[in-house]
Amino acid sequence: MEQEVGESLIQLGNSDGSNSSSSDPVTRVRKLLFRRMLVGIKDGRFFLGTFHCLDKQGNIVLQDTIEYRSTRRSSPSPMEQRCLGLVLIPSSCQNSCHVDCSVEEQLSLLKV
């Protein structure tokens, strides 16, 4: 379902047809700043933190980050977590990126 929401986040901007700055991706991503973001990386770990910075290459900086990792290679397995603080996740190792979204917020984002 989030896949659809994700696509909607862009499509609405495109289908709108207007070039209003409030609907371009950069502005919409600016609105995501300080939101909780969950980045999955290629070795299977997850990093949960507040979205702090993004650059043109796609590198993400998160604040107050918690690292989640499983204790066994095969799932299901218990997960461990630890606090890391400020982290930079290079785009080359990113696997996935999710943002904490309430149902109402999704709708308001859709409106934009």
Next chain:
Amino acid sequence: MADKPVYEEASIDGQPPKLASIPASDTTVWADASPLLQAACAGLRDGELIHGDNFNLFAAMSALEIMDPKMDSGIVCTYYSIDEAIENGAAPIPISLDSTIDVRCTIDIMDHLLACEAAWHKGHSLAQTVFSCIYLLRLDRTAPHALLHSYCRIIRATCKAVVSVVSDARTHEEEDLFTMTYGLPLNGDGDDKCLSILNAVEETISRQLRACKATSSKRRLPEDLEPLQSNPNLEEGFCKALLCRLRFRKHFFHVLSCMKRPQGRGLESARKHIASCLTELESILKSADFLRSCFDESCEGDIDDKTTASGFEPIGFDAMLNSRLSAPTPPRAIKILSWKKAVEYFVKLLHDLDVICSYSLDPHLESLLRFVVQFQKSQPDLVARSHLQLLLVQDGKLYGRDPFFAVINKAAALPEATKNHDIQKNESFLQLGMLVMNLLKILCTNAAWQRRKLGKFLQDWRVIYVQLELAFRNEYGEVSSSSNDENTCMKIFQHILLWVEEQTYWIAFRFLILGFELELYSTGEYCMVYWYLYAVLIKLTEKTHLMMAVSHDTAKRKGKKKKDSPKDLARESRIPPAVLFLQCYICLAEGLTMMLAALRNEIPVFHSPSPFNTEHEKFVQHFELLQRACIPDHVSYPSYKESTTHARFSTLAMYNYFKDAQRIAKEVKSSFSNDPERLAELRKLEQVAEHNSVAQNVICRLGALDPSLKVSFEFSHHPFFATVVVKRS
């Protein structure tokens, strides 16, 4: 850093299984933002960032970069966790079903642990060294394997003992990694029984050794004992190899326990165990030949680099599993010492500990200071130095036995009766006691740390002198040159004031010469350093001489009834040998200052100003701490310039300080015939004086005329007095 396991739910709503285990919240969901972010990236200009108002680029540079091995300590390597490693057979119990291979692998583990232990002592973290051993991390599972279990137990107990010594001495500030255990399992239940467990295993192997020797000599033994391993040809070799390793551990643990006993009561026993340790280490080294040859397969690579005697890689070690425990950020990559170097390290450590254990606990502070300085010349490592410090300062007393006021009383040549005087309760005297205690602790640290601390210490000693002088003046008015015998307090003040001055100059002297050992001075700065050294030595000698005169008075007063014989009077007028010793130093310092000044004034290449700072700035940088404490008074850059501006080869030729130094050194040798350390020092001083005297003559005759003459300075004969070398280029 709490590790709370979050259990996984079955996948729902088509979300990837792992995501479900990190719930967003009750009212929110995780929305995939990657397409949006990708679109935003495409829309950004080069160098443009999306960030909030609180963003600071400089602060962001301190962010940990994920997947960078230097910053990300959570990178998944072979195993996700210790338990996964064990489940996948990284640390099998037993190591092999073939008992011969099992024994050999056990010995490899023992050897590698020794190498890890040595690497740890040398300054690396516990987690990367000793506790890279999976068997040690889960010690309880080794219980079925008696040999491995007993060995791991004693290693753990030994590490704990060493951590405790170094923590108590607080010398680990120099090498922070040493005592940080970060939650490693260093405290084990029942580790106090580790010696009895070890003894039981040792007993079994001894019997196995006897049995296999009896079999080879065709004698029959009544006991029906199972052999150590299955190959009868290798039984004797393996038993011996194991026994020396187990015995070494046992005796080493005893050394640590004995040395821990208060007031040096265990030192003699410790020496016996040290001797046993050294014997076992020799046997351990000899066992290497057997271990390398007992299997047909030979190991690859250079045997000298290996961390085991056999040359095989040990089973059950993984430093990465612990990387999250060793520090907030991953530690730098380290190399475990080779097995040979590890054995060498322990041999040196044991010799250093033996020197400490042989010390006579001399109550005279002066001899103690000389002992510590001499001990430091062999460059002992952290563990040895911590033991020395704990021996010297215990429970706020010297050797845990002599209160510091009594020690100062003796050092200041006061009569024995005054050591219990109430004046010691005076605030200033209490502080002085603390200063002496701290001085001893500082002298036990490594050279770099020591020099830094001594420099800062000078201020404290200066302040205490001023405080004592003020207290003295308030009570007794102006200090008069004639001493009033009836007033004991006055006498105490006078003696101690003089002694404090002597000590302060001694500290300043030590501060300056440590600079040579640490190679802190460039050749262009030698002139000012020797000049300052000369100034400090003049004051030190003056105070030492006064101190000796005063102590002679005290001694004379003891034997008041005797009349002064002409012989006694003659002895009194002679300069004491200790003072002559210092005068030798003074001559060398003066000689070097003048020679360096003349060279700088006469030969242009010697006077090349640095593009970075002026000579005045360098003077201030080097001697700031001394200047601030006014040690000595009235010494400054202008006075340095004044002393050295007029030095020329012609003035140098007029007086040869080195010849003076040679003469004094020769003269005073007979007074130190019972002191091998000072005799050795005098011999070195003589050599420097001789070489420099010749060099000075050559320079004076040819220096200005012959441009091909090259002058250099080497510390080939003495650690802080340079030998001048003159060559034709």
